[in-house]
Amino acid sequence: MDGFDTATQIFNRYPELKVVVLSMLSHEKYVQRMMELGASGYILKNAGKDELHCALQLIAHGCRYISPEVTLELLRKIKQLPIELPSSNGNEEEHRELSKRELEVLSLIGEGFTNAEIADKLFTSKRTVETHRQNLLDKTKARNTAALIKYALQRGLIS
Structure with a gap:
């Protein structure tokens, strides 16, 4: 079973559970799908212990978290689009x-x-x-x- 199937089963069985995805995949489609499924966070496996600790603290306080590398890549793509100010x-x-x-x-x-x-x-x-x-x-x-x-x-x- 892949991560998407696993996440779906977890969310179906434990809807209140906060799930943090730890992955080596940084492509926006993976991140988007996991977040749409209900993940509270998406952290890349190359994250250091400080980032992991901070992410878990934020998630524990009700925030969502995406690794900065993923966030910056998404922003680079967004920046190429016209933005209505x-x-x-x-x-x-x-x-x-x-x-x-x-x-x-x-x-x-x-x-x-x-x-x-x-x-x-x-x-x-x-x-x-x-x-x-x-x-x-x-x-x-x-x-x-x-x-x-x-x-x-x-x-x-x-x-």
Whole structure:
């Protein structure tokens, strides 16, 4: 039985269970299908222990997680498509709820840095970065990192 069949059976038997897929396959079709089936996360097998720990923490708190490598590849494809930007009146009132530090973290997430790398760059703890990341997800109502980056790109918060 393949991973899709296994996931389907797990979700049918245990609908409340949070399932995290650990795979070497990063193609968007695999990721999309697993997420559509109900997976809470999709992590590549080359992920380090810090990423795995962070992902599991986020998932345990109700978020969904996709490995940054997969997210960045999806964003590269999205970036090639024309994006409709919401009309803006030229000020940043819409984004005032994001702190300066959250915007710094958001920018570094957009560059593909891990939480540990961001913590090193900002001279703070990894746990603080995880908190900023979660606050960004909450404030933007993004479901995962890909949605957060899309939100930021559409609003010109990152380029």
